[in-house]
Amino acid sequence: xxxxxxxxxxxxxxxxxxxxxxxxxxxxxxxxxxxxxxxxxxxxxxxxxxxxxxxxxxxxxxxxxxxxxxxxxxxxxxxxxxxxxxxxxxxxxxxxxxxxxxxxxxxxxxxxxxxxxxxxxxxxxxxxxxxxxxxxxxxxxxxxxxxxxxxxxxxxxxxxxxxxxxxxxxxxxxxxxxxxxxxxxxxxxxxxxxxxxxxxxxxxxxxxxxxxxxxxxxxxxxxxxxxxxxxxxxxxxxxxxxxxxxxxxxxxxxxxxxxxxxxxxxxxxxxxxxxxxxxxxxxxxxxxxxxxxxxxxxxxxxxxxxxxxxxxxxxxxxxxxxxxxxxxxxxxxxxxxx
Amino acid sequence: xxxxxxxxxxxxxxxxxxxxxxxxxxxxxxxxxxxxxxxxxxxxxxxxxxxxxxxxxxxxxxxxxxxxxxxxxxxxxxxxxxxxxxxxxxxxxxxxxxxxxxxxxxxxxxxxxxxxxxxxxxxxxxxxxxxxxxxxxxxxxxxxxxxxxxxxxxxxxxxxxxxxxxxxxxxxxxxxxxxxxxxxxxxxxxxxxxxxxxxxxxxxxxxxxxxxxxxxxxxxxxxxxxxxxxxxxxxxxxxxxxxxxxxxxxxxxxxxxxxxxxxxxxxxxxxxxxxxxxxxxxxxxxxxxxxxxxxxxxxxxxxxxxxxxxxxxxxxxxxxxxxxxxxxxxxxxxxxxx
Numbered sequence: 001x002x003x004x005x006x007x008x009x010x011x012x013x014x015x016x017x018x019x020x021x022x023x024x025x026x027x028x029x030x031x032x033x034x035x036x037x038x039x040x041x042x043x044x045x046x047x048x049x050x051x052x053x054x055x056x057x058x059x060x061x062x063x064x065x066x067x068x069x070x071x072x073x074x075x076x077x078x079x080x081x082x083x084x085x086x087x088x089x090x091x092x093x094x095x096x097x098x099x100x101x102x103x104x105x106x107x108x109x110x111x112x113x114x115x116x117x118x119x120x121x122x123x124x125x126x127x128x129x130x131x132x133x134x135x136x137x138x139x140x141x142x143x144x145x146x147x148x149x150x151x152x153x154x155x156x157x158x159x160x161x162x163x164x165x166x167x168x169x170x171x172x173x174x175x176x177x178x179x180x181x182x183x184x185x186x187x188x189x190x191x192x193x194x195x196x197x198x199x200x201x202x203x204x205x206x207x208x209x210x211x212x213x214x215x216x217x218x219x220x221x222x223x224x225x226x227x228x229x230x231x232x233x234x235x236x237x238x239x240x241x242x243x244x245x246x247x248x249x250x251x252x253x254x255x256x257x258x259x260x261x262x263x264x265x266x267x268x269x270x271x272x273x274x275x276x277x278x279x280x281x282x283x284x285x286x287x288x289x290x291x292x293x294x295x296x297x298x299x300x301x302x303x304x305x306x307x308x309x310x311x312x313x314x315x316x317x318x319x320x321x322x323x324x325x326x327x328x329x330x331x332x333x334x335x336x337x338x
Numbered sequence: 339x340x341x342x343x344x345x346x347x348x349x350x351x352x353x354x355x356x357x358x359x360x361x362x363x364x365x366x367x368x369x370x371x372x373x374x375x376x377x378x379x380x381x382x383x384x385x386x387x388x389x390x391x392x393x394x395x396x397x398x399x400x401x402x403x404x405x406x407x408x409x410x411x412x413x414x415x416x417x418x419x420x421x422x423x424x425x426x427x428x429x430x431x432x433x434x435x436x437x438x439x440x441x442x443x444x445x446x447x448x449x450x451x452x453x454x455x456x457x458x459x460x461x462x463x464x465x466x467x468x469x470x471x472x473x474x475x476x477x478x479x480x481x482x483x484x485x486x487x488x489x490x491x492x493x494x495x496x497x498x499x500x501x502x503x504x505x506x507x508x509x510x511x512x513x514x515x516x517x518x519x520x521x522x523x524x525x526x527x528x529x530x531x532x533x534x535x536x537x538x539x540x541x542x543x544x545x546x547x548x549x550x551x552x553x554x555x556x557x558x559x560x561x562x563x564x565x566x567x568x569x570x571x572x573x574x575x576x577x578x579x580x581x582x583x584x585x586x587x588x589x590x591x592x593x594x595x596x597x598x599x600x601x602x603x604x605x606x607x608x609x610x611x612x613x614x615x616x617x618x619x620x621x622x623x624x625x626x627x628x629x630x631x632x633x634x635x636x637x638x639x640x641x642x643x644x645x646x647x648x649x650x651x652x653x654x655x656x657x658x659x660x661x662x663x664x665x666x667x668x669x670x671x672x673x674x675x676x
Contacts, residue, residue: 231600259602262569264598270596271398273616276615278605
């Protein structure tokens with residue numbers, strides 16, 4: 001068989017501050033021969049997630065991506081060659097693949113490769129029914145445990161996870177308040193997304209606005225941003241509140257990353273007999289099928305909107321990732337190869 | 339009836355930094371006539387608790403003590419006069435009373451006055467069977483939920499609550515590590531108190547020592563101190579760990595008190611899918627009887643030691659309270675009137 005050309009983005013530097021396009025290096029190579037147990041995947045679409053900055057930087061729940069190796073992403077592709085039992089050319093698969101035309105993998109690991117039903121929309125698979133939607137689902141329901149009538153606040157509310165978290169809390173009967181950047185995102189939250197209130201952190205005093213929007217305090221706070229906004233939320237907790245720690249995007253590019261500054265108001269957890277809990281979506285892997293069933297139903301009923309921010313072309317991967325950290329994206333950031 | 343003389347300590351200033359004896363003012367007055375619904379109590383013994391600094395400073399779970407009013411404390415006394423149904427002269431009672439010879443009260447509020455069985459030892463009632471022991475009991479069992487074989491770490495381990503928390507975790511089959519100040523306290527922890535290991539924060543690098551003492555990470559961390567030690571513990575969490583927030587005595591005297599510095603390593607709660615939870619012992623009030631039954635049994639069996647640090651004489655109340663914040667006390671700090 002003729003050699004296949006493979007264009008790819010290698011990780012060339014650990015990021016300091018905001019991720020730069022120079023943290024990646026364009027490379028053109030050829031696909032190596034397949035070994036037993038491996039598949040060759042033609043990538044179709046990539047997901048862009050804040051957690052990727054962690055993978056670029058240090059060992060987290062997965063080992064850091066080695067320098068000089070392809071940058072990794074949650075992705076959907078089509079198998080073009082297989083030496084792995086159970087997988088055949090033409091199969092649509094989802095997993096952790098590289099920013100490249102073709103990925104060779106055994107499909108093992110925390111993001112184990114999974115087959116998708118024929119005809120599945122890769123964009124839906126990578127957003128609402130992927131890590132993003134599952135993170136919103138389990139963070140909201142299993143960790144936050146909102147009850148009807150409670151006040152649910154979410155930061156990064158116009159983002160992929162935050163918007164779905166708020167819509168799920170709304171389905172569960174909560175008063176839902178979103179914190180997002182800019183009047184357009186806020187108008188979308190209280191309009192199409194059905195939130196009860198929105199706070200524009202770029203133009204409002206978040207502490208005062210939370211006081212007005214949450215007169216009985218915050219029962220569940222779903223945090224995607226960390227930093228000062230987390231402190232404002234902690235100052236407004238209701239008794240027995242739950243703080244769901246999902247992300248800290250305001251901190252990822254700071255000098256010491258997520259370990260730079262702690263939440264000064266953490267001791268309100270004592271005064272309010274409240275809890276703050278982190279989670280990794282993988283701990284709920286056994287319940288993914290129920291979650292996807294619920295999300296499918298709500299999506300079909302129009303109760304959950306799946307807003308996608310779509311880029312095109314492998315060559316634009318680095319700048320597309322950077323959009324997450326400048327707040328440029330609106331909804332789930334994805335990229336298709338063509 | 340002849341007027342009764344009443345010596346008392348009034349709160350004269352909100353504390354700044356370490357509490358000073360000049361934050362209190364000695365006063366000699368007479369007991370006012372009793373109104374309907376009130377009792378007159380001759381105080382016998384006072385409890386000294388870090389949370390009292392909060393009561394002196396600002397509204398917490400109870401309103402701040404007004405300036406010019408007697409300083410309040412958990413206390414045991416004997417009723418000498420009663421206009422309250424159900425309470426009679428000679429009854430031994432526990433509640434929130436003043437630093438004074440005689441307290442006049444209707445006994446209502448969060449620390450509602452409760453009758454003690456005749457012959458109860460006031461020192462036991464104010465320590466193991468009082469707020470201190472109950473805080474250790476519910477913080478450890480209801481919030482921390484330790485399982486046999488897990489690693490349980492407690493700070494302020496030679497203190498009244500910390501030592502009991504560690505001994506309860508030991509009863510539940512945990513490996514128990516205490517953090518305390520000085521070699522004598524540490525020797526007591528691994529000796530009489532039965533802990534598996536002790537770390538002397540005054541002479542050891544706490545982070546390194548935790549790494550050695552907890553090779554599989556910390557499953558439950560019971561925090562009485564906050565500050566840097568909380569950060570070291572967060573850095574050593576095991577997956578699905580529970581951090582029990584009980585106090586932050588290292589911070590109470592800092593410029594911004596418990597709201598001065600947040601735990602920089604809080605984001606490990608995400609990487610470890612762990613939780614950090616505050617509590618107030620009052621939320622478990624309905625379960626006090628079972629708790630006291632368990633604690634009584636363990637005390638009788640010698641599985642829990644009740645170490646008391648006893649001062650004498652009303653005139654020494656202010657300096658006795660200060661002992662808590664300099665780390666001078668060892669075990670439960672109490673004071674008897676004579």
